[in-house]
Amino acid sequence: MATEEPESEGQTDGGRTVTTEAAPGETRTSRWLGKRxxxxxxxxxxxxxxxxxxxxxxxxxxxxxxxxxxxxxPSAEAAIPPYVYLYGGLGGLAYVFTSLVVEFEKTTEELGRAGLRLLAAPLLAAGIYLLMRFFLDSPSTRQVAGLSFLVGLYVKVTIEALGSLARRLYGRPTGRARRTDGDSE
Structure with missing residues (x-):
């Protein structure tokens, strides 16, 4: 198995190029490991x-x-109405802005972490909508929009609740299921 040779990397430092050598045994890929x-x-x-x-x-x-x-x-039962994503995203935005109001001195990284909820919120809202359609024949638009907003606002709580529901429905893995293939009894 061939390993990648350490490479030199040029970096600029105030207009001049500084060459840095990779540590012995360090590959380009290992430079990414452990970094944000x-x-x-x-x-x-x-x-x-x-x-x-x-x-x-x-x-x-x-x-x-x-x-x-x-x-x-587009109006089929499998389709997700666009307003589900809209209100899920609005709930995520509401969380970001309220967290900034509560803790105004957030760092950029903390703001970015809160902003990632904007990606998760619409997806979770869609999942909750599909789950709601499973239990209710025809939920009202107002109920769906309100629940979608709450899902976006409380992403972490929604994830924990869905995880708890999945554990109840499918059960927790037993000790035997948790073992790796290499373990013996």
Missing amino acids: WYRTTPGIVTAGVLVVLTAVGLAISTGVVAPAFTELD
Whole structure:
């Protein structure tokens, strides 16, 4: 198995180029390990790809783009109404702004962490909408919009509640299921 040779990397320091050598045995990939995702190029690219995939998924789930995935009709039961995403996103925005009001001296990293809720909120709102449709025949638009807003506002609580629901429905893994394949009894 071949390993990647350490490479020199040129950095500018006040107009002059400084060459730094990788530590012995350090590869280009290992330089990314242990660093914050937003401080590495692969992390930023990965986040960008995830945002694009999320946007495509949201567009398809409404039935407006590629309606074949929602039974050929944007009003089909499998389609998610666009207002679910709107109110989920508004709830996420409400969280970001209220957290800034409560703790005005947030760092940029803390603001970015709160802003990531804007990506999770519409997805969770869609999931809750589908779950709501499973239990209720025809929930009102007002109920759906209000619940979507609350899901966006309380992303962490929603994730914990859904995790708890999944554990109750599917049960907790037993000690035997948690073991790896290499363990013996």
